[in-house]
Amino acid sequence: MTALILFGLFTFLLFLSVPIAIGLGLASTAALLFSGKVSSSYVAQGLVTSIDSFPLMAVPFFILAGNLMSQGGLSERLLSVGKILFGRFNGGMAVIAVVTCMFFGAISGSGPATVAAVGAILLPAMTKGGYRPAFSTGLIASAGSLGIVIPPSIPMIIYASSANVSVTELFLAGIIPGLLIGIFLIAYAWFVGKRESVGLKEPTPTLGEALKTIYDAKWALLVPVIILGGIYGGVFTPTEAAAVAVFYGLIVGVFLYKELSLKKLYTILADSALITSTIMIIVGAATIFGRVLTIERIPVQLADYTLEIVSNPLLLLLLINVLLLVIGTFMETLAAIIILTPILLPIAAGIGVHPVHFGIIMIVNLAIGMITPPVGVNLFVASRVASLSLEKVMRSAVPFVIVMLVALLLITYLPFISLGLSNLINN
Structure with missing residues (x-):
């Protein structure tokens, strides 16, 4: 009762x-x-x-760091590097969109922030290059969801706190799955761009121009190296890394790129405080x-009951994925993680699924939930940025959802995709 x-x-x-x-x-x-x-x-x-937790202190710091870097000129310079690498090819702008989202995701740790920052810059350029606005918006909304899969990731911190696992191990486990999904999205986006012969074809840069662009973007390119390298190198914890990211974003935005004014800083602090x-x-x-x-011992009873009914591990994992996908369509990501972890983790553990691997499965499912209605937050952000109707953005995201589902199945049934890097480093 x-x-x-x-x-x-x-x-x-x-x-x-x-x-x-x-x-x-x-x-x-x-x-x-x-x-x-x-x-x-x-x-x-x-x-x-519940919020008196050292790992959870990383959440406000990463939110603030992402906002500082978004407004501080880092995303524009990442885009410039992408143009140097892929801008001269058919479909190149679509590839640039995914790669930029992956890099910015590794900076902000947030899906909606990634969509807003990258979409505001890239959507006009992609439209100019001949891409259909709906396709471009669906692509960026989908690629933006990598912000919670590629570390550092705010949902990963929440899951680590709920499941009592290492944040560092979870960050490490998210690298290969995030890259895998990114490669799948790149392959599909490039195929569409090639088939439709679209893309803002940039002139082939000279070696000097390429080196100059990369040098100008060096502070942006160093962000993932400093944050993730510091965590995995044992220099600082994920929470300390978040504080370092704030300091780094502030220094780069104010003194190096000089794009953060006092007015911008006030807005950034207010927005970060509200989100936090x-x-x-x-x-x-x-x-x-x-x-x-x-x-009420509901998770234990549910785990026992489920394992009695479904004994096949492959089928059980498929049912868990379906449940997570359905819940991800209407529930906010962080709430879903905290509510479902104590319910589903005992079931997964009962069939031998590693808690870190299960965390990646859960987060990838909920990342797909960010681009599925009715509560696909990335769809709302992308719709607003592109000034398109939500219905058009939803329809354009369908092929990308299918691509991500294929990647999800591989991540679910091939544990080494998540655990291989951690096992290699620990051994």
Whole structure:
């Protein structure tokens, strides 16, 4: 009965369009009051203790770092490097879009931020090069979802905190899957560009021009090297790396590229504070929801029941993927991770799936959820940036969703894609 109240009330509130954090909090409070196992003050205490975490401190820092670098001129210079490498080929601009999203994703750790930053610059250029606006928008919305797969990734930090696994290991496990999805998107985008003979064909640069462009973008290109190299090299923790990224973005934007004014800094700080507060409220409410599940032993009972019904590991993984894909269409990514991790991780562990591998499976599923309606946040951002109707953007994203689903199946059933790099380094 407690489970029915918890999930029933939460679902009812979602249908009423109640903000997800409020819905989670109200459902959790109602379930606790009904069960009577803990006092109602448990909710207030949990909201505070759930975000009192050193790894979670990385979240506001990475949000601020991403905004600083987005407004500080780094994305424009990454685009210039992409043009030098691919701009002279048919379909080259589509390749540039994916590669730039991958690089910026490794800077910001956020899907919507990647779509907004890259889309604002690349969409006009792709339209000028002959690409259909809907195709370009769908491509950037899809490639932007790599912002949560390629480390550093805010959802990875949340999952690591929920599943009690190493953030560093999870970051390491996301590199190859992120590159794999990127390669799949590049292959399809290049094929379409080649077939339709479109692309802003840049003149072949001289060696001097190429070196000058790369040299001008050196501070932007160094960001992933400093952040990820520092983490994997043991120089600093992911949380410390996030603070370093903020300092680096500030220095580069203000003193080196000189594109961050005091007015911009104020706007960046205000936006970052708003995003951070929203995320932390969701994290706190979703954590309480997860703790209620644990108190009622719902995850354990569900895991036992599921393993009794479905004993085939391949089929069970397929069912988990389908569930995650469906939930990703209507639930916010961070809330989905915190709610579903204590439910699904015991089931996955029961068939021998490594917690880090399962984390990558979950995050890739939810990344696809960013480009599937009704709550595909990347679709909304891309639609706004491109000034296209949401329906057109949704239709244009369908082929990219299919491409990403193929990559998801490979990542799910070939664990070495996620764990191979970590095993190689640790051994």
